[in-house]
Amino acid sequence: MKDFLIAPSILSADFARLGEDVANVLAAGADVVHFDVMDNHYVPNLTIGPMVCKALRDYGITAPIDVHLMVKPVDSLVPDFAKAGASIITFHPEASEHIDRTLGLIREQGCQAGLVFNPATPLSYLDYVMDKVDVILLMSVNPGFGGQSFIAGTLDKLREARRRINESGRNIRLEIDGGVKPDNIRDIAEAGADMFVAGSAIFGKPDYKAVIDEMRRELAAAHG
Numbered sequence: 001m002k003d004f005l006i007a008p009s010i011l012s013a014d015f016a017r018l019g020e021d022v023a024n025v026l027a028a029g030a031d032v033v034h035f036d037v038m039d040n041h042y043v044p045n046l047t048i049g050p051m052v053c054k055a056l057r058d059y060g061i062t063a064p065i066d067v068h069l070m071v072k073p074v075d076s077l078v079p080d081f082a083k084a085g086a087s088i089i090t091f092h093p094e095a096s097e098h099i100d101r102t103l104g105l106i107r108e109q110g111c112q113a114g115l116v117f118n119p120a121t122p123l124s125y126l127d128y129v130m131d132k133v134d135v136i137l138l139m140s141v142n143p144g145f146g147g148q149s150f151i152a153g154t155l156d157k158l159r160e161a162r163r164r165i166n167e168s169g170r171n172i173r174l175e176i177d178g179g180v181k182p183d184n185i186r187d188i189a190e191a192g193a194d195m196f197v198a199g200s201a202i203f204g205k206p207d208y209k210a211v212i213d214e215m216r217r218e219l220a221a222a223h224g
């Protein structure tokens with residue numbers, strides 16, 4: 001089977017007992033912790049910052065933490081998240097004045113760097129920075145909230161992103177975020193994604209392992 005990563009979004013976790021809930025979802029078979037940072041400025045919602053990332057590390061979470069920055073400006077938060085234990089830091093190109101500089105800053109801080117594309121953001125932002133990204137994250141909902149429905153047009157965009165990655169010859173992760181569920185994850189994988197964020201689909205069910213196992217069965221059946 002291809003190397004697929006499942007990354008539960010803690011946006012839908014129980015914040016009153018976050019460490020325990022994250023440990024439980026990892027014990028249920030998740031690979032990566034997806035950490036949504038919203039600032040009530042770039043997106044109309046307010047969530048969590050570096051202190052919470054550090055608290056998860058202090059609690060004993062050792063899995064990669066994938067920090068999805070939905071903030072503007074971006075750069076000042078990058079060293080803070082790197083120090084707090086982030087493994088991957090992704091940001092929206094519209095939110096950075098200097099995309100190349102922000103990507104470089106993330107790598108200088110020892111993290112993997114990625115760009116996030118809203119449903120209407122063109123992939124042309126990749127044109128001159130393909131050698132500086134480790135992750136490409138396509139949003140399949142408009143950013144700001146969990147529990148929204150997958151926008152079907154994202155499948156074509158995934159194919160286009162996969163084509164660009166293949167052409168680059170680089171080992172870049174293709175991550176998808178928003179409305180991912182057991183009943184659509186196979187189509188999403190066949191369109192080219194290899195890292196799958198799922199918030200409400202996993203944390204919204206009492207048995208995390210049952211959902212993750214079902215996703216893995218669907219992924220095992222994916223072609224391509």
Ligand SMILES: O=C(CO)[C@H](O)[C@H](O)COP(=O)(O)O
Nearest residue numbers: 143144146147178179199200
């Ligand atoms: O970045 C996000 C929203 O901006 C979240 O990661 C995403 O929405 C996950 O939630 P769900 O799987 O419930 O759609």
Ligand SMILES: [Fe+2]
Nearest residue numbers: 009036068177
């Ligand atoms: Fe996210």
